[in-house]
Amino acid sequence: MIIGNVGLDSSAKIAFQSHAHTDHFVSGEVIFATKATKFLSHLRKGGFYREIEFGKTFYLGDFKARLYPAGHMLGSAGIKLWLENGTLFYTGDTKWFKLRTAEKSRFPRADFLIIEATFGVPHFTFPTPREAEKKLIAFVEEAFERGKRPVLYVNQMGKAQEVMKILDLHGYTVKASREMVKVARVYSKFGVSFGNISEDGEVVLRSYRSPRVENSLSPWELTVSGFGELKLSNHADFWELVRIVERVKPERVFTVYGFAEEFARILNGIGYESVAIESTTTFSGGCSFFNQTF
Numbered sequence: 001m002i003i004g005n006v007g008l009d010s011s012a013k014i015a016f017q018s019h020a021h022t023d024h025f026v027s028g029e030v031i032f033a034t035k036a037t038k039f040l041s042h043l044r045k046g047g048f049y050r051e052i053e054f055g056k057t058f059y060l061g062d063f064k065a066r067l068y069p070a071g072h073m074l075g076s077a078g079i080k081l082w083l084e085n086g087t088l089f090y091t092g093d094t095k096w097f098k099l100r101t102a103e104k105s106r107f108p109r110a111d112f113l114i115i116e117a118t119f120g121v122p123h124f125t126f127p128t129p130r131e132a133e134k135k136l137i138a139f140v141e142e143a144f145e146r147g148k149r150p151v152l153y154v155n156q157m158g159k160a161q162e163v164m165k166i167l168d169l170h171g172y173t174v175k176a177s178r179e180m181v182k183v184a185r186v187y188s189k190f191g192v193s194f195g196n197i198s199e200d201g202e203v204v205l206r207s208y209r210s211p212r213v214e215n216s217l218s219p220w221e222l223t224v225s226g227f228g229e230l231k232l233s234n235h236a237d238f239w240e241l242v243r244i245v246e247r248v249k250p251e252r253v254f255t256v257y258g259f260a261e262e263f264a265r266i267l268n269g270i271g272y273e274s275v276a277i278e279s280t281t282t283f284s285g286g287c288s289f290f291n292q293t294f
């Protein structure tokens, strides 16, 4: 969306990019992002990035701003903006619980909140990352006990590295795609290292977009995703989203992505004045929009 003259995960002359997933890529004369987001984005695209550290005050166009770790993947950030009539926090994609390969998320108080709603209905109740990790390892161990080779389908950036790290900690080697290994190399630059990547790794990681293996190597297959079979998600589930809203304590909430309409309805029901918006929304009046009544 565009706030005044700056873009939040939207292309504009001055833009903020919350993280390095392609659906959040932006273009602009200057793209503000964390250093990790810049390095990871540069694996797939160009662009002039200005590196911003978490917690440091800077100016995004005319607005005073500060980044907070979003916990969604390495380098992912939410942004707080100081508008004329109050403060605004935009979460980007976010996670309440700590993942092994992402910074621990932090959420500031703000008057207005724009929050992702990818999993914004109670149907999406996930195990904690540690519980999901136990299930993942149990699956892998059972496959080996039965003489099968486990194949895990994952998003190549973010989820693949989280799964690699978990398997590393439990003593398993992985056979990963070239893209996953490239991303892992960037993670290593930021202190998240992997000692278990091997051409003939025990556990096979494949892109969740690739077709399932049939009959080869007798694999045991599992999709690791909030939408998949093993719900190790790098997005907040419904209850994590509610916790985030309660932490930010906003006067008004704007929900975006996924189940935005449904999540806004639920929040209205529990006392938070909320409305769903499109990710392409332009708040052309700048800040006055946030004080309008719906």
Ligand SMILES: [Zn+2]
Pocket: 019, 021, 072, 093
């Ligand atoms: Zn994302």
